[in-house]
Amino acid sequence: MPKDHGIGASTKRREDVRFLTGKGVYTDDMRVYGQTYAVFVRSQVAHGRIKSINTGNAAAMPGVLAVFTGEDFKDVGGNPAGWLIKSRNGEAMREPKRPVLAHSKVRHVGDAYAAVIAETYAQAKDAAQQLADDTEIEELPAIVDMAAALGNTSNRVHDEIPDNQCYDWGWIEDNRAAVDAAIKAAPHVTTLELVNNRLVPNAMEPRASIGEYFPGTGDYKLTTTSQNPHLTRLLVAAFVLGIPENKLTVVAPDVGGGFGSKIYHYGEEALVLAAAKKLCRPVRWTAERSESFLSDAHGRDHVTKIELASDLEGNFIAFRTETMANVGAYLSNFATVTPTFLHGTLMAGPYKVPHVYVNVKTVFTNTAPVDAYRGAGRPEATYSLERVVDKMCRELNLDPFEVRRKNFITTDMFPYTTPVALAYDTGNYHATLDKVMEMADVAGFEKRRAESAKRGKLRGMGLSTWIEACGIAPSHLVGILGARVGLYDAATVRVNATGNISVMVGAHSHGQGHETVFPQIVASKLGVPESSVEIVHGDTSKIPFGMGSYGSRSLAVCGVAMDKALDKIVAKGKKIAAHMLEASEDDITFEDGRFSVAGTDKAKTFGEIAFSAYVPHNYPLETLEPGLEETAFYDPANFTYPAGAYICEAEVDAETGKVDILAFYCADDFGNIMNPMIVEGQVHGGVGQGIGQALVENTYYDSNGQLLTGSYMDYAMPRATDVPFYTVDYSCQTPCTHNPLGVKGCGEAGAIGSPPAVVNAVIDALQRGGHTHVTHIDMPVSPSRVWSAING
Amino acid sequence: MTKVAMTVNGKAVSGEVEGRTLLSAFLREGQGLTGTHVGCDTSQCGACVVHVDGKAVKSCTVFAADVAGSSVKTIEGMANADGSLGVIQQAFQDHHGLQCGFCTPGMVMSSAALLAENPKPSEQEIREYLEGNICRCTGYHNIVKAVLAASGQDANAIAAE
Incomplete structure (x- = not known):
């Protein structure tokens, strides 16, 4: 039976009522x-x-x-x-x-x-x-092209910056020689040059x-x-x-x-x-x-060369990337971290590859600032990796499923530190791969392909596996890496005298459903109805502090801060209950909203304790302050690492170059799930944006720096007709090991995992259809690009 | 300035407008009906869809003066008489057909116009009808399901096919 209340229930969103009746206040x-x-x-x-x-x-x-x-x-x-x-x-x-x-x-x-x-x-x-x-x-003269901008000392976006370069970053610089040597000695090297297309977030x-x-x-x-x-x-x-x-x-x-913007x-x-x-x-x-x-700050805009060194059986030996990342005309607030610590540190993917080196040069151009957009660096890393792995499989005539399987970090290897310095706490990449293969009926693909062929269409299947780092932390580490802020979050739980509860949270909800989900957690923890809990957010005069919502951090950071404040509420409640029940605090247990003396039928309800805290007539005033309000700040010990495997099935019309997405399957590991309905919705939205990037969206500046895609007449947004129903699964769950909710974050997954799955499916369709000269098409894989690739 | 009078959500209203005043501005600024949203300048996004004499129109493309005497319905007029959510609104909540809520009024108004024309639309018909409404949050999955459900069809079964 699905749960109908508290953690794990698909509680319908309370905020919907105001949005559906025109009473939202933007x-x-x-x-x-x-x-x-x-x-x-x-x-x-x-x-x-x-x-x-x-x-x-x-x-x-x-x-x-x-x-x-x-x-x-x-x-x-x-x-x-x-x-x-x-x-x-x-x-x-x-x-x-x-x-x-x-x-x-x-x-x-x-x-x-x-x-x-x-x-x-x-x-x-x-x-x-x-x-x-x-x-x-x-x-x-406008400076638009990144390669031309770099080293151009006569024409400068900023007069004081002689070569239009913000920085030339290596990760990890000490790895470089070993990576170079490993690639030189490798039996096989697959090279791919690609563009991660510039996007306008378009909230x-x-x-x-x-x-x-x-x-x-x-x-x-x-x-x-x-x-x-x-x-x-x-x-x-x-x-x-x-x-x-x-x-x-x-x-x-x-x-x-928001989506970052x-x-x-x-x-x-x-x-x-x-x-x-x-x-x-x-x-x-x-x-x-x-x-x-x-x-608005735009997103992506990387030009990358990636090399994958392997043996002839497809065992990975090394990844090496060189990227130019556009930051536009000015540095937006997260512009410098997105192509570096949110990108380079993910370049090992879910793989046990021994050698990785990432080089990123960021470039000033006469274009709008570029910054984090849903996924922020991690989609760029995933796209580079999953495209080059796919290309390697073709070059060596290997099965893309098997190659992933043999290179995955295995469950017995956690905690696992990658060569690019992240410490993955837990995961099960084989499980999500197995799950998505079952969902997509991989075995039945050939039959479906033959059916498409009868209709004159080329059918292909694309796989992508992904991992991301969410809830960026801890503060002392990000401080060493150059952050000018800490990356904790905060929550205050205020139990009112009449027992209802206000929770002031630092996370901001702009579509994620915090007003519904956070009360589910409170309800489970305190044994009160969800409807008695109200979330207050988005006002610096009401909430203690907060670093906000981005990077899939709301639940994994702010949600945990709230959980810790709830722990303090329960601890204080036990002290009050011990006094009222004339028992030792150690003998008080709290379950389903009741403070009980263990082994007896003596108990006080949560509401009675709250009332007593504000009307302290029978209360341990000499040792305990009245009131029932607690604040917690939470600075996580590590990132969280959601991961998953996606399969896209697409059909290409070779006559026109048009791509139709027929089906999209997602098997994700988000750790514990608080509200399945909302998790599914987050994945749908992310996949929709990823399909948008892969198929239709692009931001064009001409050589004079004029934005040619400056309205919805020119910038193609994905519409309802561009996407299929998605099939989403989150049953493979390895709970995060370092936060008490065991949650990892799900907001960006879809946008990270889907673009390479789409492009891999299109290349697969063309390859199986006999167009074997087509090994890569840059996004968006529009009809003109696909047609040109076929006929080029 | 010209005086215009029309019916909005069943109520007679009037106001002074300039020739260039758009219906969206008349509703938002003049009538305080801020549920109708303006998401673009080019009649592409559909957040501003309202009904004029029963037909879905993008209110950012219509002059207020041009609809004088008409009957206009906005998202604020879609709930049941007792204030509970109407069938389409309820289906959007039941199927999580909205996230940030900004495109939602236009989505609901367009969906209502579709179902008035075509009470049992197919998935493809829904997707085609909603092409003029952009949503950035949902990937459209749950919006299409909500419209299927509002038309009395088994949305979960159709989405799983």
């Missing part, structure tokens, strides 16, 4: 008394020197209240990168200042260099156009911010579309505007998806706060979709 839905409207003036050229901005005409237009340019912010701080990465030669990365508004130079199409505040949106928009007309920008809610200033107290409030309001508060207050943290409240209300602090947030202070009126801004395309 940032743009809010109306603030006296509000004014900001419109940003954005560069129409990719690279240029600002010669003059004449603000006079715009400032005199009807309704205009203020005009800001880069000059107004040149003396405040820059928006920093969250990680300092060192180059192979020991030099620190180059970190150019990222200003609130561009000053002296514009560096990508969409780079905001001015803003107009007016009484109405239309007035602000008209004045912004006037300001654009009154600005003189000398256009410079359906465009970014929006409302700044308020309260002159009576000097307090500020920022309501914004953020995945992590505390981090935004830290960045905008301490780094950019110099506001004391305790004078700024950041609220992230209902947020319409709403982790970061953006200049628009600082602008609305500064403008609100200047005008002593609220200032609001909501991005148009075209602004989102131009100014």
